[in-house]
Amino acid sequence: MDKKIIQELIDRYVAVSFQVQKKAEYLIKGQIGDDLTNDQHYILRYIHQSNDCTSTELADAFEVNKSAITAIINRMADRGLIQRTRDVNDRRVVYLTLTKEGNTLYENCQEKVQLLVESIITQFDETEITTFINTYEKLAQLLINKKQEEREE
């Protein structure tokens, strides 16, 4: 690929990924209201999806220090959204789960996000969007590998 073309693609990619991220967060925030910050919403989703979620796992996924996770979890636990449970076999490990209230809030958010996304996703045909997500996932994998490489140096 020509260097100039690459440069152009980078500029387009940077601009568009930025826009999509910010606008999507704006629209979702508009849907779910002030109950959750963006970060708390991501955490809520992540814990709901994951089995036996731990602080370390979250810190890796979010690329922040474990103490940043502790702080967020504290706030959400104070509000009764998240529960901590010690592993019986390895008592260093603390599992994070959603409380009943946390789950209800998740369901609420998910419903609203779904309505929003549906109204947009239906403007693509299925092939276009699966092709898009396939490439996106390939990109994600390459980035994960790249991180792995850097770690090993």
Add this chain to the structure above:
Amino acid sequence: MDKKIIQELIDRYVAVSFQVQKKAEYLIKGQIGDDLTNDQHYILRYIHQSNDCTSTELADAFEVNKSAITAIINRMADRGLIQRTRDVNDRRVVYLTLTKEGNTLYENCQEKVQLLVESIITQFDETEITTFINTYEKLAQLLINKKQEEREE
């Protein structure tokens, strides 16, 4: 499209966009070091790209309040990266530009980001990536329209 398929696409999309964002920020941070936070890096890029950039424009682009922009710009101006200039015709308006130091830092970052992105972008063929970015840009446009609609309600 079937409801179930949509649901699956949403889950894949949410997961992958999240991963790409976090890993990309991690890798870029690894390249440019501790000179800039992620947000400051975005601001630096944005001001470099834009002509006659103002706080209001940044606040719109980043979907935050103007006072959040003031705070970041203050920090970067204190470090001598950004300059404020009043508009001669409309003296309410303040234009933001990069100083010489700001520009040097930008060039530096851009070079490093480019090396990183090149090493990844070359693993796609050109058709795949332009198709990807086209769809991405279509998505961005839909989100922008959606925001516009909501504003008008």
Add this chain to the structure above:
DNA sequence: AGTGAATAGTTAAAGAGTTTAACTAATTTA
């Protein structure tokens, strides 16, 4: 079995980013 290293998580302090509300100063409009 016992010592040293590694692992999971927390705490505290300092700084960065955000929101809200109140404010100044300049411009528009009616």
Add this chain to the structure above:
DNA sequence: TAAATTAGTTAAACTCTTTAACTATTCACT
């Protein structure tokens, strides 16, 4: 020209993040 609007700032309160030091537990090894 008075009233409303616009661009930007300030201050207080809060969230998020990093660094470094810490506790508690488990692993590895002789």
